[in-house]
Amino acid sequence: MTAAEARVQTDKTEDVHRIYGIERWGRGLVTVLDGGDIGLVDPLGRAPAPVSLPVIVRALAERGIQTPVLLRVAPFLDHGIRLVNEGFRTAIAETGYQGVYRGVFPIKVNQQAQVVRRIVEYGRPYGFGLEAGSKPELVVALSRPLPADALVICNGVKDEEFVRLAILSRRLGFNTVIVIESLKEVDTIIRVSKALGLEPLLGVRIKLTNTIGGAWAASSGDRSTFGLNAEQLVAAIDRLRDAGLLHCLKLQHSHLGSQIPDVNDVRRAVTEACRYFTELSREGVELSHLDLGGGLGIDYTGEMRATESSVNYTVAEYCASVVETVRYALDEAGLPHPTLVTESGRAVVALSALLVFDVLEATLYDIETAPEPEPGDHHLVHDLAAVRGYMVPNRLQECINDATYYRNELRAIFRRGVVDLREVARGERIYLRLMSEIRRMASDDVTPEMEAQLYRIADIYHGNFSLFQSLPDMWAIDQLHPIVPIQRLNEAPDRRAILSDITCDSDGKIDRFVLADGLARALPVHDIREGEPYHIGVFFIGAYQETLGDLHNLFGDTNVATISLREDGGFDLLEEVEGDTVAEVLSYVEYNPRECLDDFRRIVDAAISQGRLDAVGGRTILAAYRESLNGYTYYE
Numbered sequence: 001m002t003a004a005e006a007r008v009q010t011d012k013t014e015d016v017h018r019i020y021g022i023e024r025w026g027r028g029l030v031t032v033l034d035g036g037d038i039g040l041v042d043p044l045g046r047a048p049a050p051v052s053l054p055v056i057v058r059a060l061a062e063r064g065i066q067t068p069v070l071l072r073v074a075p076f077l078d079h080g081i082r083l084v085n086e087g088f089r090t091a092i093a094e095t096g097y098q099g100v101y102r103g104v105f106p107i108k109v110n111q112q113a114q115v116v117r118r119i120v121e122y123g124r125p126y127g128f129g130l131e132a133g134s135k136p137e138l139v140v141a142l143s144r145p146l147p148a149d150a151l152v153i154c155n156g157v158k159d160e161e162f163v164r165l166a167i168l169s170r171r172l173g174f175n176t177v178i179v180i181e182s183l184k185e186v187d188t189i190i191r192v193s194k195a196l197g198l199e200p201l202l203g204v205r206i207k208l209t210n211t212i213g214g215a216w217a218a219s220s221g222d223r224s225t226f227g228l229n230a231e232q233l234v235a236a237i238d239r240l241r242d243a244g245l246l247h248c249l250k251l252q253h254s255h256l257g258s259q260i261p262d263v264n265d266v267r268r269a270v271t272e273a274c275r276y277f278t279e280l281s282r283e284g285v286e287l288s289h290l291d292l293g294g295g296l297g298i299d300y301t302g303e304m305r306a307t308e309s310s311v312n313y314t315v316a317e318y319c320a321s322v323v324e325t326v327r328y329a330l331d332e333a334g335l336p337h338p339t340l341v342t343e344s345g346r347a348v349v350a351l352s353a354l355l356v357f358d359v360l361e362a363t364l365y366d367i368e369t370a371p372e373p374e375p376g377d378h379h380l381v382h383d384l385a386a387v388r389g390y391m392v393p394n395r396l397q398e399c400i401n402d403a404t405y406y407r408n409e410l411r412a413i414f415r416r417g418v419v420d421l422r423e424v425a426r427g428e429r430i431y432l433r434l435m436s437e438i439r440r441m442a443s444d445d446v447t448p449e450m451e452a453q454l455y456r457i458a459d460i461y462h463g464n465f466s467l468f469q470s471l472p473d474m475w476a477i478d479q480l481h482p483i484v485p486i487q488r489l490n491e492a493p494d495r496r497a498i499l500s501d502i503t504c505d506s507d508g509k510i511d512r513f514v515l516a517d518g519l520a521r522a523l524p525v526h527d528i529r530e531g532e533p534y535h536i537g538v539f540f541i542g543a544y545q546e547t548l549g550d551l552h553n554l555f556g557d558t559n560v561a562t563i564s565l566r567e568d569g570g571f572d573l574l575e576e577v578e579g580d581t582v583a584e585v586l587s588y589v590e591y592n593p594r595e596c597l598d599d600f601r602r603i604v605d606a607a608i609s610q611g612r613l614d615a616v617g618g619r620t621i622l623a624a625y626r627e628s629l630n631g632y633t634y635y636e
């Protein structure tokens with residue numbers, strides 16, 4: 001039990017919600033309303049008051065959009081785009097930088113049509129463009145109504161088809177930059193360009209030797225898999241010069257990896273990038289754009305620390321560091337200031353989406369009542385009950401040790417047939433009550449040893465969601481996202497729970513939580529009340545999660561609703577996308593739902609003709625099957 005968890009039991013006051021650290025990670029977008037509901041705040045100030053998230057969830061349910069639901073908050077997306085663009089504008093103005101900023105959104109980070117459409121719309125005043133890392137993403141980018149000054153940057157592995165489309169698109173007015181990632185690509189570009197009789201707009205990706213910390217450390221440095229090293233860079237320039245295309249090379253690109261924890265890693269990398277920029281300029285390359293890639297991180301935990309799920313800087317500080325570093329380096333080299341480009345994906349979209357799911361059921365380990373041992377019970381059951389007799393604050397560790405020993409011995413003799421099922425059940429329950437009482441008695445000074453043992457009596461709250469579908473990074477790379485019950489935050493959350501999902505995979509659980517005092521292994525939650533929904537929100541999941549998610553157990557896409565916040569405290573439903581039906585999910589794995597139904601019908605018919613079922617019974621079964629095919633994949 002951490003200090004934060006301990007406080008859950010002692011702090012019954014009105015500021016219960018502070019346990020969750022919402023002020024810290026909510027960064028003004030998420031707050032708690034007087035009634036204990038989570039409120040969403042319009043960062044653009046159009047809605048004067050926060051809007052209750054439970055009210056939104058109820059209203060959506062009335063419109064048939066049930067949980068689990070992925071909620072996209074349009075003003076949060078607008079806010080993300082402004083943060084980055086205004087951040088650079090301000091930094092440029094304040095440092096007297098002579099160039100401009102032209103950001104691009106990497107489609108990879110959230111390819112959903114509704115999201116990309118809004119990014120283009122909200123980014124228009126800033127000339128915000130798109131980055132494509134593959135042919136399908138280029139096809140998306142070229143179908144968007146981009147402003148004339150926006151860039152389309154092509155990264156990734158490119159074949160002739162990719163290069164041809166990129167070059168041809170320039171005839172339509174797109175500023176499509178082909179970023180050279182390998183020497184082989186140089187040859188492809190020269191060949192396609194000559195064949196078309198058209199000049200490309202080129203960039204070159206440089207492999208920096210500086211490395212970053214955090215989860216993506218391996219994607220930086222000289223062992224990273226992308227870009228040209230110094231020697232390859234020289235070869236690429238020579239080949240372009242020989243082909244008469246060197247003047248087409250306008251942009252220098254580097255990308256360090258995602259979620260850079262430490263702003264000083266950014267400075268060092270930018271300095272190195274500027275060295276290349278200077279050298280390339282001296283080689284006669286007419287570079288006009290310096291692209292520093294993505295990596296601007298999100299402080300998921302709100303700790304402002306250089307750790308994997310936090311960062312030690314703000315967006316404004318990142319922008320200022322980049323602009324200042326480039327300015328110094330280029331002034332020193334006596335070069336004009338280039339147009340600055342970044343490819344921030346996470347920082348633009350992560351804040352814009354949250355998942356809300358309902359808790360279906362709770363398995364309680366933390367209990368208040370237990371039976372007394374019966375006279376004939378084995379002495380181990382009596383020993384367990386006796387621990388209560390010396391349960392005082394300074395002997396709690398001893399009590400845990402004893403109780404755990406007796407409980408384990410009891411299990412061992414049960415396996416050997418010494419005690420019966422009812423006896424062992426009594427013992428288990430007495431043990432759980434003891435541990436629960438110890439947890440309540442323990443206050444702030446909980447040792448790590450005790451914390452680990454008390455964690456074993458955290459309840460399991462079963463949520464109606466799939467970790468693999470909706471929160472893949474929490475599973476795959478231990479990414480942290482803020483998680484909080486969205487209602488009753490004016491009541492002390494007396495229980496602690498881990499969250500398990502609806503898949504049949506024991507990995508489908510969440511047992512790391514961001515609380516005010518740091519990381520905890522269990523989430524403070526409330527008792528679930530009969531007939532009253534209990535919803536949990538997972539915040540800031542707009543980046544990377546949606547298409548990385550998979551169909552584990554064939555749980556499909558959740559319902560999606562895009563909302564904006566209204567002046568009168570309500571919300572507008574801008575768009576909704578129904579989640580996958582069972583039939584849809586089956587077709588993704590190459591079943592034909594029509595054929596499934598036909599095959600099932602044959603089984604029903606056979607049962608009828610064998611006299612095992614009458615016609616009415618057959619119709620009922622068929623109707624149930626059909627209903628399941630058309631239903632939501634989640635618990636309804």
Ligand SMILES: *Cc1c(COP(=O)(O)O)cnc(C)c1O
Pocket residue numbers: 106108109131133155255257258259293294295296343344345346347543
């Ligand atoms: C993934 C990627 C990005 C986006 O990185 P973020 O950390 O989300 O900002 C930018 N550029 C390239 C080349 C990428 O591969």
